[in-house]
Amino acid sequence: EPEVTQTPSHQVTQMGQEVILRCVPISNHLYFYWYRQILGQKVEFLVSFYNNEISEKSEIFDDQFSVERPDGSNFTLKIRSTKLEDSAMYFCASSGGYNEQFFGPGTRLTVL
């Protein structure tokens, strides 16, 4: 069964460093998303991406964040200068339509 994959599974970084989280969506999907989940809290929407541009972003997704689809298979989330409060699980999701979003296993980001 096709699935969304994410790498790395765990990323540890120093405050102020840049990180790139990578995702491979399901191959025939056209809509891509990033969500995050701070430990013990709910899953929160960050950004949606379609047709090589951002469709919608939340107030969390400030100028420190960017997304890119550098080739036909990868979808990345970059955090330019990480802060302690960026520590969370980051989930990539993809959809072929009708709002059925399929989530990857997540990348646990720890900012020290």
Next chain:
Amino acid sequence: QKEVEQDPGPLSVPEGAIVSLNCTYSNSAFQYFMWYRQYSRKGPELLMYTYSSGNKEDGRFTAQVDKSSKYISLFIRDSQPSDSATYLCAMSLLMKTSYDKVIFGPGTSLSVIP
């Protein structure tokens, strides 16, 4: 008022019991309703989705939506220890395009005791 609310639990039931999980929401514009299951430190897994009011059954799972009350439910029959997880209700607007964000509830933690 929070957009989507769920009783966080934890909910503990014996194996074989019928489980009822519930969510309320405030935005009457939501049209698309989902239930996700999340195991510890894993990604949400889509269990069921329904559009607008009504019931939908899939094996041991039944999802109900009552838009007039802004209330959705998930029933699990013959619960199994493997059903132990956090259950997230989720919903979105039905847009003309399909890239609308999903709004999640905080989740209900369920333990099924053998």
